[in-house]
Each structure stands twice: as C-alpha cells, then as structure tokens.
Amino acid sequence: MTCYRGFLLCSCRCVAGGRAAATARRCPLGGVPAESAGPRLGGVGGGGRRHLGHGRHSQACELEGGGGGGCPAGGFRPARVVVVAKTTRYEFEQQRYRYAELSEEDLKQLLALKGSSYNGLLERHHIHTKNVEHILDSLRNEGIEVRLVKRREYDEETVRWADAVIAAGGDGTMLLAASKVLDRFKPVIGVNTDPERSEGHLCLPVRYTHSFPEALQKLYRGEFRWLWRQRIRLYLEGTGINPIPVDLHEQQLSLDQHSKALNSTRIHDQRSEVSGPQLLPVRALNEVFIGESLSSRVNYKSCKPSFTFSIHRASYYEISVDDGPWEKQKSSGLNLCTGTGSKAWSYNINRVATQAVEDVLKIAKQQANLDLPLNKELVEKVTNKYNESLLYNPEEPKMLFSIREPIANRIFSSSRQRCFSSKVCVRSRCWDACMVIDGGTSFEFNDGAIASIMINRDDALRTVLLEQ
Amino acid sequence: MTCYRGFLLCSCRCVAGGRAAATARRCPLGGVPAESAGPRLGGVGGGGRRHLGHGRHSQACELEGGGGGGCPAGGFRPARVVVVAKTTRYEFEQQRYRYAELSEEDLKQLLALKGSSYNGLLERHHIHTKNVEHILDSLRNEGIEVRLVKRREYDEETVRWADAVIAAGGDGTMLLAASKVLDRFKPVIGVNTDPERSEGHLCLPVRYTHSFPEALQKLYRGEFRWLWRQRIRLYLEGTGINPIPVDLHEQQLSLDQHSKALNSTRIHDQRSEVSGPQLLPVRALNEVFIGESLSSRVNYKSCKPSFTFSIHRASYYEISVDDGPWEKQKSSGLNLCTGTGSKAWSYNINRVATQAVEDVLKIAKQQANLDLPLNKELVEKVTNKYNESLLYNPEEPKMLFSIREPIANRIFSSSRQRCFSSKVCVRSRCWDACMVIDGGTSFEFNDGAIASIMINRDDALRTVLLEQ
Numbered sequence: 041m042t043c044y045r046g047f048l049l050c051s052c053r054c055v056a057g058g059r060a061a062a063t064a065r066r067c068p069l070g071g072v073p074a075e076s077a078g079p080r081l082g083g084v085g086g087g088g089r090r091h092l093g094h095g096r097h098s099q100a101c102e103l104e105g106g107g108g109g110g111c112p113a114g115g116f117r118p119a120r121v122v123v124v125a126k127t128t129r130y131e132f133e134q135q136r137y138r139y140a141e142l143s144e145e146d147l148k149q150l151l152a153l154k155g156s157s158y159n160g161l162l163e164r165h166h167i168h169t170k171n172v173e174h175i176l177d178s179l180r181n182e183g184i185e186v187r188l189v190k191r192r193e194y195d196e197e198t199v200r201w202a203d204a205v206i207a208a209g210g211d212g213t214m215l216l217a218a219s220k221v222l223d224r225f226k227p228v229i230g231v232n233t234d235p236e237r238s239e240g241h242l243c244l245p246v247r248y249t250h251s252f253p254e255a256l257q258k259l260y261r262g263e264f265r266w267l268w269r270q271r272i273r274l275y276l277e278g279t280g281i282n283p284i285p286v287d288l289h290e291q292q293l294s295l296d297q298h299s300k301a302l303n304s305t306r307i308h309d310q311r312s313e314v315s316g317p318q319l320l321p322v323r324a325l326n327e328v329f330i331g332e333s334l335s336s337r338v339n340y341k342s343c344k345p346s347f348t349f350s351i352h353r354a355s356y357y358e359i360s361v362d363d364g365p366w367e368k369q370k371s372s373g374l375n376l377c378t379g380t381g382s383k384a385w386s387y388n389i390n391r392v393a394t395q396a397v398e399d400v401l402k403i404a405k406q407q408a409n410l411d412l413p414l415n416k417e418l419v420e421k422v423t424n425k426y427n428e429s430l431l432y433n434p435e436e437p438k439m440l441f442s443i444r445e446p447i448a449n450r451i452f453s454s455s456r457q458r459c460f461s462s463k464v465c466v467r468s469r470c471w472d473a474c475m476v477i478d479g480g481t482s483f484e485f486n487d488g489a490i491a492s493i494m495i496n497r498d499d500a501l502r503t504v505l506l507e508q
Numbered sequence: 509m510t511c512y513r514g515f516l517l518c519s520c521r522c523v524a525g526g527r528a529a530a531t532a533r534r535c536p537l538g539g540v541p542a543e544s545a546g547p548r549l550g551g552v553g554g555g556g557r558r559h560l561g562h563g564r565h566s567q568a569c570e571l572e573g574g575g576g577g578g579c580p581a582g583g584f585r586p587a588r589v590v591v592v593a594k595t596t597r598y599e600f601e602q603q604r605y606r607y608a609e610l611s612e613e614d615l616k617q618l619l620a621l622k623g624s625s626y627n628g629l630l631e632r633h634h635i636h637t638k639n640v641e642h643i644l645d646s647l648r649n650e651g652i653e654v655r656l657v658k659r660r661e662y663d664e665e666t667v668r669w670a671d672a673v674i675a676a677g678g679d680g681t682m683l684l685a686a687s688k689v690l691d692r693f694k695p696v697i698g699v700n701t702d703p704e705r706s707e708g709h710l711c712l713p714v715r716y717t718h719s720f721p722e723a724l725q726k727l728y729r730g731e732f733r734w735l736w737r738q739r740i741r742l743y744l745e746g747t748g749i750n751p752i753p754v755d756l757h758e759q760q761l762s763l764d765q766h767s768k769a770l771n772s773t774r775i776h777d778q779r780s781e782v783s784g785p786q787l788l789p790v791r792a793l794n795e796v797f798i799g800e801s802l803s804s805r806v807n808y809k810s811c812k813p814s815f816t817f818s819i820h821r822a823s824y825y826e827i828s829v830d831d832g833p834w835e836k837q838k839s840s841g842l843n844l845c846t847g848t849g850s851k852a853w854s855y856n857i858n859r860v861a862t863q864a865v866e867d868v869l870k871i872a873k874q875q876a877n878l879d880l881p882l883n884k885e886l887v888e889k890v891t892n893k894y895n896e897s898l899l900y901n902p903e904e905p906k907m908l909f910s911i912r913e914p915i916a917n918r919i920f921s922s923s924r925q926r927c928f929s930s931k932v933c934v935r936s937r938c939w940d941a942c943m944v945i946d947g948g949t950s951f952e953f954n955d956g957a958i959a960s961i962m963i964n965r966d967d968a969l970r971t972v973l974l975e976q
Contacts, residue, residue, distance in 0.1 A: 400894055403890050418875060445856040
C-alpha cells in the first residue's frame with residue numbers, strides 16, 4: 041500500500057474537483073480525501089484547515105524510503121513554509137561587537153586591523169540577503185504563508201507549523217534545517233544564496249537561486265522526485281556525563297566547578313542512575329564524529345596573546361562493528377557517515393593527494409621492478425578514481441566508518457582503516473571526548489559511555505531532486 | 509671553539525686534580541677551570557659552590573647544535589637534579605572526585621560503573637611509583653640533591669636550580685619537562701616508568717628503567733653522546749585575542765562575557781595596540797598544530813546526556829612557505845613538526861594504511877594495464893617504505909609541514925600536501941582557532957593573527973643518547 045503507486049496513478053494532485061481527486065486514494069500529499077478537500081491558497085491558519093501539504097492529517101502513510109528512484113512524485117503545493125536563513129559573516133562580526141556599541145566606522149576599522157575586508161563581508165551579506173528576499177517574494181506571490189527565521193528562532197514548534205522547510209544559505213544551513221526535522225515526512229529544500237562562495241552540495245542547482253518561481257512551478261507540477269537521504273541515529277548508555285569535570289592542569293578549580301564538586305549528592309545520584317540505552321534526539325545527515333575535544337581555558341587577563349596549558353589527546357576507545365568482537369583502538373577519532381556525508385568530512389579524511397599516490401607508485405615500481413610509465417596523467421587518473429570510490433548514494437542505508445589517523449604502535453593494533461557497516465558500537469575510554477553530529481551538536485562521551493550507531497530508514501530526510 | 513673538540517681532547521672530566529684538568533680548557537661540563545675546581549659530591553648549596561654540572565658558571569660555550577654526530581661527550585655529573593613525575597590515571601581519577609570526599613570503595617565502584625578497572629589503574633600506578641622510587645634512590649645514593657615535582661610544581665625556578673631534569677613517565681612527561689627548558693644548555697633525560705603501557709620514544713632504552721644506576725655510571729664515564737633535538741619557535745603578531753568571544757549559538761552571553769563586552773575601552777585599546785611580532789615563550793619539541801578548536805559549552809543542568817549546539821569547522825588560513833607567495837587554504841589544520849615530532853602526530857597524519865596502498869595499486873594496475881603481482885607481501889613492503897620516508901633525524905634543523913585533510917573544491921585550491929621548509933608564515937582566517945604546541949599549550953589564533961614559525965638552533969633541547 042504505497043504512496044508511490046498513488047503518485048503514479050493519480051498524479052496526486054488532490055486538488056478539489058480535479059480529475060485525479062476522483063481516485064480518492066489515501067495520499068500523503070493530499071492529506072484529505074479529495075471530495076472533502078477545500079481549495080487552499082495560503083491564508084491564515086485556524087480551524088477547518090485543509091490543505092495541500094503532506095502528512096498534516098497524519099495519514100499513516102507507508103512511505104518506502106530509500107530507493108524510490110526514478111519514480112516521479114505527484115505535485116507538492118505547501119501552504120506554509122518556514123525559511124531558515126543563515127547568519128552571514130558580516131552579521132556575526134556585528135553581533136560580536138554589539139555590546140561595545142561600535143559604530144559602523146569602528147567596525148570597519150577593527151576588521152581592517154584584523155586583515156578582514158569590511159566591504160567584502162558587506163558585499164557577501166547583500167548578495168545573500170537579496171537572494172533570500174527573492175525566495176520570500178516568490179513564496180508570497182503564490183499565496184504561501186511564510187515565516188523567516190534565523191538559527192536562534194528555528195525550533196520544533198516552527199517545524200510543526202510548516203508544511204515544508206527551506207534552508208536559505210549553504211550546506212551548513214541545510215544541516216541546521218534538517219536538525220529539527222526528525223522524521224521522514226517533512227520536506228527540506230536547500231537554496232544556495234551565495235553560489236560564488238558556497239559549494240551547496242545539498243542545495244538545489246544554482247540556477248534556481250535566481251529563478252525560484254521556476255522551482256516552485258516544478259514542485260507543483262510534480263516535475264521532481266523525492267530524494268530520501270538516509271540518516272544516522274544514536275543510542276547512548278553508561279554513566280553519561282561526569283558532573284565534575286576537572287582540568288588537571290588548571291591551578292585551581294573555578295568557583296563554578298568547585299561548588300558542583302561539593303555537591304556530593306550528584307555523585308550518589310549518578311551511581312544509582314546507570315542509564316539504559318537512550319535514543320538521542322538527533323539524526324545525523326552527514327556524519328557522527330567521535331573524538332577527544334581540545335580542552336582549553338582562555339586567560340582574559342591581558343591583551344597579550346594568551347596561553348593556557350591544555351590537553352589535546354588521541355582518542356582511546358573500543359569498537360565493535362556489525363556486532364563483531366570488541367577491539368581496542370587509538371586514533372584521532374572515528375567518523376561514521378551517510379551517503380550524503382561521504383562527500384563531506386569523510387571524503388577529506390579518506391582522500392589521497394596526488395603527491396601520496398605518486399610516492400606509492402614510485403616505491404612500488406622500484407620494489408616490484410615494474411615497467412611503469414609514471415607520468416602526471418596516470419597519477420592523476422589513479423588519484424581521481426581512488427577518491428571517487430569514497431562516495432556513494434545518499435539513499436543507501438549503510439554507513440561508512442573511517443578511523444582518522446589510526447595509531448599503531450607497540451601498544452595498540454589497528455585493523456581496517458575504513459569499511460561499510462550497518463551498526464557500530466563504541467565504548468569510550470577517553471578523558472574529554474565528545475560525539476559531534478553534523479559538526480553542530482555535541483554530546484559528552486567519556487570513559488564508560490557506550491554509543492550504538494546505525495541507520496534506520498524511518499529517519500530518512502525527505503529532500504527534493506529537481507530535474508535540470 | 510667547540511666543546512666537542514674539548515670533549516674529545518680532555519675527556520672533559522674536569523675532576524679536580526685529574527690529569528684531564530691540566531688542559532684547563534673551557535669546558536661546558538666543568539664550568540670552572542680545573543685548577544680552581546673543588547671536589548663536589550652533592551651536599552647543600554650555598555656560597556662557593558663549584559661543581560661538575562654544565563654551564564652553571566655560564567661559560568659562553570659555542571655549542572654546535574645539530575650534528576655533533578658520533579662524537580662522545582665528556583662525563584657528566586650533575587649535583588642537583590629535578591625529577592618531574594607524571595600524574596597517573598589513578599591519581600587523576602582520585603583528584604577528579606576529591607571534593608566529593610569519596611572513600612576508596614566509592615571510587616572503586618564509580619570506576620566500575622564506567623567500565624574502568626580500579627585494580628588495573630592501581631596496578632599501573634604502583635608500577636610507575638616503584639620505578640620513580642628507583643630513580644630517586646639511585647640519585648641519592650650518588651649524593652645528588654634531588655627534588656621531586658609533579659606538573660603543578662614544575663616551574664622555571666626549579667629548572668634554574670637544577671643541573672639536569674629527569675622526566676619520569678612517558679613521552680608526554682618528556683614534553684612537559686622540555687616545556688620549561690627554553691635554551692639548549694640544560695640536559696633533559698627521560699625514563700619510561702611504565703614500558704608496558706608507554707611507547708617512550710623520547711626516553712632512555714627500557715632496560716635503564718630498572719637499572720638506573722647503570723645509566724648514571726655511563727653518564728659519569730662519558731659513555732653517551734648529546735642528542736640535540738631541534739625545536740620550533742613562534743612569533744605572533746596581529747590583533748591577538750578577540751577579547752569578546754561570542755558563541756553565536758548560545759541563547760545568551762554568559763555573565764562573564766557580557767561584562768567584558770561592555771568594557772568598550774578594551775576595544776579601543778586593541779585598535780591602538782596592533783602588536784609587532786612577539787616571540788612566544790615556548791619551544792615545540794614535537795610539533796605546532798594550527799586549527800579550529802571544537803567550541804562547546806556543556807549543560808550541567810541535568811544528569812541526562814547533555815548536548816549543546818557547537819561548532820566544528822574547517823580551518824581557513826593563508827600560508828606562505830619559505831617566504832613564497834601567500835596561498836589561501838582550507839583544511840582540518842596545519843601540522844609543523846621537528847625530526848622528533850616526525851614520529852609523533854605528523855606520522856599519524858601522513859602515514860598510509862595497507863588498505864589504501866592496495867587500492868591505489870589495484871587501480872594503477874587496471875589503468876596502466878600492469879603486469880603487477882598484487883600480493884600481501886608487496887603491499888606491506890610498499891606501505892612500510894612509504895611510511896618510513898616520513899621520519900627524519902631529530903637533529904636536522906628543518907620542519908616538515910603537513911596539511912591535514914586538505915579541502916579542495918570549487919572554491920579553494922590545494923597544492924602540495926606535505927613538504928620540508930625552513931620557515932612558514934600563517935595568517936588566520938579562522939573564527940575560533942588555536943595553535944597547539946606539543947599537545948599541551950595553546951594560543952588563540954583568530955582572524956587577523958599572523959604566526960611566523962621556524963627552527964633556530966639556539967633552541968635545541970639537549971638530551972642524552974646512551975649507547976646500548
């Protein structure tokens with residue numbers, strides 16, 4: 041009983057009175073059987089709302105995630121859209137000095153001192169802002185109700201309110217937008233608002249940045265398909281946070297830490313509260329990275345360059361892949377990515393440089409006495425083929441786990457540096473480590489904590505693939 | 509006018525009345541011309557001290573660092589030694605919960621909850637402590653005045669007091685010991701106090717851990733040579749610290765930050781205090797690493813796993829190698845190491861896994877139609893030869909700079925991923941980055957700051973190479 045069949049057969053327009061409506065199938069987009077659907081052209085909310093968004097009336101739709109490939113979707117006509125806009129570098133710098141009440145001229149000079157270009161930052165800011173306005177205008181012209189938010193105002197309530205989420209920025213803004221969408225029903229669409237500065241892998245093709253109405257029309261006509269980007273979920277168990285972190289290298293505990301330390305009841309609570317596995321309220325669109333954080337405290341007492349004694353360590357942990365035997369490891373960290381994330385940090389961890397390939401081939405030529413024409417063309421071809429093999433389809437429900445800078449010495453052994461898996465369990469032996477989800481959310485992950493990491497198709501992110 | 513010649517000709521015993529003393533050469537070890545040297549067998553300090561340590565009377569000795577090669581040193585007989593001992597994991601855990609006034613039994617249970625073995629930690633602690641006692645006994649038996657310190661009590665005054673520094677722990681303890689020795693006169697000697705758990709690359713061979721008197725005798729008899737480990741110095745200039753760091757993703761500034769932010773006079777100071785290049789009071793024995801730190805704030809409000817929205821970013825910077833043209837780059841960070849450090853983090857950044865070598869050779873075989881017997885033996889041989897080429901002599905006055913996980917895309921180009929250099933200048937374009945020296949000391953290194961990084965032979969660390 042799939043919606044894809046519904047899409048195919050009825051084109052799922054579900055417009056009241058439309059021919060397709062006669063088929064009266066349960067349709068995720070229609071939400072309500074067509075005969076009872078009233079026309080909806082945006083407008084205010086309130087009672088009696090029926091609309092053409094998907095899932096609002098919670099049809100328990102059996103969506104087949106991960107592999108709808110090639111199958112066109114029916115039209116999609118959201119009535120309410122939240123636009124999440126990125127914060128530009130210019131805005132960041134303004135906010136940074138906000139309390140000092142700097143004039144624009146002050147800010148300009150300060151940035152110049154640091155070697156930053158005020159004019160450059162302002163230019164990028166204007167380009168972004170203009171492109172956001174274009175999106176907002178396009179939506180309002182269609183009678184769509186729009187909310188514009190930045191990071192701070194973007195929350196679960198807003199996501200619930202909206203029929204769809206548009207991320208106006210770059211890939212980072214897409215990650216932010218996805219971070220509040222924890223199921224696979226609400227579409228998230230990215231628009232690259234500064235194509236000259238931003239890769240926009242997760243965004244619509246660049247042409248739609250300046251002609252967003254065209255993208256909207258294609259959505260309405262169903263000239264797109266849903267791209268189900270698989271995501272990673274995490275279960276965490278163990279003793280969780282150490283409520284009394286101590287930096288051994290500080291001269292003294294800070295007052296705050298000291299008072300917590302004296303609160304010994306928390307220690308007792310901890311001992312009776314060894315938690316069972318908790319499903320964390322996040323889904324990784326790109327990757328989960330586990331490693332020691334750089335602990336540092338900064339000394340503000342002088343304007344001189346400050347320095348403090350801090351720790352940067354390798355990560356110790358034990359790992360079990362696909363319910364295999366536990367293995368002790370030491371490295372710079374672990375990276376578990378999705379197909380989407382295989383183009384991101386994972387790619388940078390695993391890719392080889394032409395320099396390395398050339399050196400490997402030189403040594404092999406010598407060692408095996410090869411008749412090998414070591415020219416630049418061959419080296420580049422081999423390098424590119426190797427690096428391409430690191431990427432895979434975002435819709436594939438598998439993780440690629442990579443050990444970053446494995447440390448192999450007398451004490452620790454290392455096995456395969458990289459491989460696909462369905463499930464990975466990691467037990468922390470670290471002093472001050474964390475799990476970082478999509479470079480944006482971090483969880484403490486210290487000695488004794490155990491994470492179970494896997495892909496579940498229920499968590500896929502519903503995104504849009506527009507035909508060119 | 510080299511001491512090495514002095515060492516060769518007079519065996520540099522400089523014992524009062526000894527035949528060698530007649531040569532009355534300026535000798536770094538003797539410190540005082542032999543005829544006026546009185547016997548010194550340890551004992552209390554005070555006036556009229558003359559002794560057999562080196563450099564105490566500041567003979568302006570032209571020590572040729574970096575390349576004393578096979579040349580034996582004269583005997584070395586320190587009168588005062590500071591022993592810097594590491595803090596064991598067991599001690600760390602004790603201190604961590606100190607304020608909660610846990611009993612040993614409490615601590616044991618708490619560790620068990622976290623999956624740590626209390627007994628295991630205690631065992632390593634005892635092994636280390638026993639080996640430290642052995643060192644102390646050996647020194648005192650020779651009438652040497654000894655001070656035992658841990659990290660917190662180890663300071664410049666203690667270094668000035670001592671004739672030599674012994675690091676009792678692992679490589680980390682050697683780095684700690686070296687961090688307070690900023691010239692090339694004071695010998696630093698490492699003893700590995702837990703050879704089963706610690707690599708000890710920078711320490712004496714493991715056999716001396718249990719027979720330290722043997723090492724002392726060799727020192728006295730000159731049956732060793734000085735190993736001059738080159739180190740890296742850093743100059744920093746620019747606008748330095750941003751006195752008002754703002755975490756854009758926090759709901760509000762902390763009270764502390766808020767009050768600093770209101771202090772606008774600091775902003776004005778900053779503008780008038782663009783600092784010229786300052787030589788930082790550190791010398792990197794292993795490496796300088798530059799990169800974005802993981803900014804995170806931890807929520808202590810509940811015992812549940814805490815998470816906060818934080819940033820982990822790639823590092824943006826501009827780099828000029830050996831006074832070459834400036835180049836924009838984006839990566840996970842930069843690593844500049846010494847010969848000593850080429851075995852450390854640099855090695856882990858640059859080494860290839862057999863898996864990668866095998867894949868490269870497979871692809872090359874296919875692309876170039878090679879007659880290549882791809883067996884495990886060849887792959888391992890090529891892998892080992894490649895990885896060995898990453899190491900070089902600690903006495904060579906050159907840096908190896910590596911770009912960690914270079915990011916090459918439409919926006920940023922990347923050049924050579926790794927190369928030797930004499931001097932590297934880096935200009936930060938980062939939001940929240942730092943320079944980390946030997947994994948232990950960090951400096952803020954944000955947008956606008958410029959670091960000049962180089963090796964100067966004056967900064968070499970004087971260590972001991974004992975013949976086996």
